[in-house]
Amino acid sequence: MKDAYKPINAIKEIFNYRELLISLISKTLNARYKGSFLGFLWTFINPIMQLIIYTLVFKYIFKVPEDNYAMFLFVALLPWTSFLSAVNGSLDSIIGSSSLVKKIYFPRLILPLSISLTFIIDYLYCIPILFIVMLAAKMKITLWLLLFPVILLIQFIYQTGLCFIFSSINVKFRDVRQIVIVATMAWLYLTPVLYKIEMIPDKYSFFGNIVNPRLWLGILNPMTGIINSYRDVFYYGSSPDFLFLGISCAAAVITLFIGYITFNYFERTFAEDL
Amino acid sequence: MTIQPAIEIKNVSKVFKIFKDRPLTLKEKLLNLRSDAYTPFYALKNVSFAINKGESIGLIGHNGCGKSTLLSIIARILYPTGGTVKVNGRLSCLIELGAGFHPDFTGRENIYMNAAIFGMTKKEINKNIDAIIDFSELKEFIDNPVRTYSSGMYLKLAFSVAIHVDPEILLIDEILAVGDSNFQKKCFDKMKEFRRKRVTIVLVTHSLSSITEFCDRCLWLQDGVIRKEGSPKDVTDEYLQFMTGIQNAPKNQPSGYAQDAEIKDFSLQNKQGQRIETGLNANDNLTAEVSVLKKERSGPLKISLKFLSADNALLGETNTEKINFENQELKKIIFNVTNIPLNSGSYQVLACVDNENNQESCPAKELCLKINSERTSPGLVSLKYDWTTENL
Numbered sequence: 001m002k003d004a005y006k007p008i009n010a011i012k013e014i015f016n017y018r019e020l021l022i023s024l025i026s027k028t029l030n031a032r033y034k035g036s037f038l039g040f041l042w043t044f045i046n047p048i049m050q051l052i053i054y055t056l057v058f059k060y061i062f063k064v065p066e067d068n069y070a071m072f073l074f075v076a077l078l079p080w081t082s083f084l085s086a087v088n089g090s091l092d093s094i095i096g097s098s099s100l101v102k103k104i105y106f107p108r109l110i111l112p113l114s115i116s117l118t119f120i121i122d123y124l125y126c127i128p129i130l131f132i133v134m135l136a137a138k139m140k141i142t143l144w145l146l147l148f149p150v151i152l153l154i155q156f157i158y159q160t161g162l163c164f165i166f167s168s169i170n171v172k173f174r175d176v177r178q179i180v181i182v183a184t185m186a187w188l189y190l191t192p193v194l195y196k197i198e199m200i201p202d203k204y205s206f207f208g209n210i211v212n213p214r215l216w217l218g219i220l221n222p223m224t225g226i227i228n229s230y231r232d233v234f235y236y237g238s239s240p241d242f243l244f245l246g247i248s249c250a251a252a253v254i255t256l257f258i259g260y261i262t263f264n265y266f267e268r269t270f271a272e273d274l
Numbered sequence: 275m276t277i278q279p280a281i282e283i284k285n286v287s288k289v290f291k292i293f294k295d296r297p298l299t300l301k302e303k304l305l306n307l308r309s310d311a312y313t314p315f316y317a318l319k320n321v322s323f324a325i326n327k328g329e330s331i332g333l334i335g336h337n338g339c340g341k342s343t344l345l346s347i348i349a350r351i352l353y354p355t356g357g358t359v360k361v362n363g364r365l366s367c368l369i370e371l372g373a374g375f376h377p378d379f380t381g382r383e384n385i386y387m388n389a390a391i392f393g394m395t396k397k398e399i400n401k402n403i404d405a406i407i408d409f410s411e412l413k414e415f416i417d418n419p420v421r422t423y424s425s426g427m428y429l430k431l432a433f434s435v436a437i438h439v440d441p442e443i444l445l446i447d448e449i450l451a452v453g454d455s456n457f458q459k460k461c462f463d464k465m466k467e468f469r470r471k472r473v474t475i476v477l478v479t480h481s482l483s484s485i486t487e488f489c490d491r492c493l494w495l496q497d498g499v500i501r502k503e504g505s506p507k508d509v510t511d512e513y514l515q516f517m518t519g520i521q522n523a524p525k526n527q528p529s530g531y532a533q534d535a536e537i538k539d540f541s542l543q544n545k546q547g548q549r550i551e552t553g554l555n556a557n558d559n560l561t562a563e564v565s566v567l568k569k570e571r572s573g574p575l576k577i578s579l580k581f582l583s584a585d586n587a588l589l590g591e592t593n594t595e596k597i598n599f600e601n602q603e604l605k606k607i608i609f610n611v612t613n614i615p616l617n618s619g620s621y622q623v624l625a626c627v628d629n630e631n632n633q634e635s636c637p638a639k640e641l642c643l644k645i646n647s648e649r650t651s652p653g654l655v656s657l658k659y660d661w662t663t664e665n666l
Binding site: 016017018019020022023027031097099100101102103104105106173174175176179268269271272 | 290297298299300301303346349350351352353365367369370373374376378379386387389390391392393394395396399
């Protein structure tokens with residue numbers, strides 16, 4: 001039994017059950033808009049509506065000093081929406097499949113993993129739109145865009161780790177769901193999605209740079225490095241800040257590992273707790 | 275090289291925690307709003323056994339004895355509290371059929387989805403899809419949404435998917451009673467085919483005849499421990515005797531009976547007039563004595579003797595004409611049954627009393643009849659025959 005907990009065996013097993021992973025993802029993608037009038041278009045309409053609302057509020061009311069605020073926001077909002085939807089969506093991934101979990105064996109990790117992958121794919125669907133808008137806005141497209149898959153991979157690792165943690169704890173303690181939803185709402189404002197991190201005034205730094213909110217947001221919040229890197233390669237066409245991206249990468253791997261251990265711990269009693 | 279057993283179970287225990295008031299939320303857990311106290315329930319206690327490749331094992335026991343828990347642990351749905359479970363080979367379990375069917379998807383889509391849950395790849399499913407649809411007998415409905423299916427159709431489809439997984443180990447929990455008799459026969463044939471292919475089978479069932487028909491070995495679980503392990507015939511015989519003993523134990527207030535007579539005594543004897551304890555030889559004569567006391571107003575009674583198989587199938591019945599009784603009269607009725615044509619095994623004999631309105635007068639008395647025979651042949655009935663050859 002001990003062998004079953006080695007990550008390499010988990011990966012092998014998930015590979016053996018790849019067909020289940022694929023059909024779960026396509027089931028979620030297909031079933032989501034089944035019977036709706038605009039169907040698949042909703043994948044694009046949601047982020048665009050958010051974009052319009054945030055742009056109106058932050059550009060014209062709060063007057064964020066950014067020339068092309070809509071684009072500035074768009075490149076960050078897409079990955080953030082994917083991240084947020086995955087984390088919130090994973091909360092019910094085990095509970096929602098209780099009839100399966102109680103009756104058939106399959107690697108349970110597949111349930112949150114499929115949610116995480118679904119929203120990564122959702123994000124990828126939006127990338128062609130992003131490019132069209134970027135070309136229309138005559139933004140410069142540089143070779144730094146080649147780093148996009150790397151940043152996406154880091155985001156995927158990080159959000160999958162969180163999905164593992166929350167989906168499994170939520171089986172035992174059902175109010176984790178409420179906590180996570182409130183926390184992710186605050187998280188949006190702790191991450192430079194709507195604003196630039198440089199906009200945090202210097203007067204909130206104390207003791208030189210030791211208590212510098214800009215620095216600590218980058219270290220404590222892995223999403224800062226990820227979102228800033230997306231913005232660097234898409235919006236500024238420049239190199240990402242490799243220090244912060246590296247920190248995010250390390251945090252992502254650690255999160256995935258913690259998620260794996262947490263999941264294994266709670267997985268043993270899934271069939272009884274559901 | 276030693277042969278690896280297909281399933282190896284060592285000292286497996288399973289404790290279910292029965293909480294009075296379990297903390298359901300993090301808030302309650304952290305603030306200690308509800309107590310963590312629980313009473314442990316031992317569903318399995320130190321169970322150990324091994325099943326060799328190609329062996330068929332039957333699991334029997336009364337409800338709540340831990341059969342299904344054991345099966346769930348082998349299937350890795352539940353984790354054992356202690357001990358180790360080793361499973362070598364691809365495992366398919368027919369524990370609950372149709373889990374994971376999506377009502378809005380068509381039969382065909384659900385076949386893909388369900389087969390994927392069993393761990394099949396797209397290639398394997400494509401190879402088997404026609405066989406699955408054929409077996410399910412649902413060809414005309416396969417592209418309709420599953421929510422339009424009747425429950426029988428639903429089970430047929432689920433069963434078809436489950437048995438086409440091409441398992442090396444098959445766990446079956448009480449589901450052979452699927453569909454109409456035609457489909458049931460097909461399922462039995464499929465099981466026999468698996469057995470010929472040396473698929474390891476673990477069968478949980480209350481049908482003792484399917485245990486003796488299918489299995490090489492039988493385990494009797496009681497209160498979480500293995501009470502007896504051995505050949506299906508031996509174990510089911512003893513199990514039946516045990517269950518008969520439970521049934522004859524005094525119960526509280528039987529209802530629905532006319533209560534106008536009572537069976538005072540019931541015994542089975544062989545032709546020498548000895549009470550049967552060790553059993554009766556095949557094709558021997560059997561004498562059954564039933565003493566009946568008439569309790570209320572006089573009137574005729576009909577006394578009958580029923581022979582039942584281990585699965586409660588009625589094999590034969592002998593009965594008297596209506597016998598007139600006076601009030602409070604005690605009569606002994608003696609049945610002589612010659613040449614009992616039964617194969618070796620355990621059977622139940624019931625003595626029943628019916629009154630003039632064909633209402634049962636009192637609860638039936640039940641005895642276990644064990645038939646011994648040197649010749650063992652399958653089936654319940656012992657056929658008398660000879661055979662010749664002819665050159666053509």
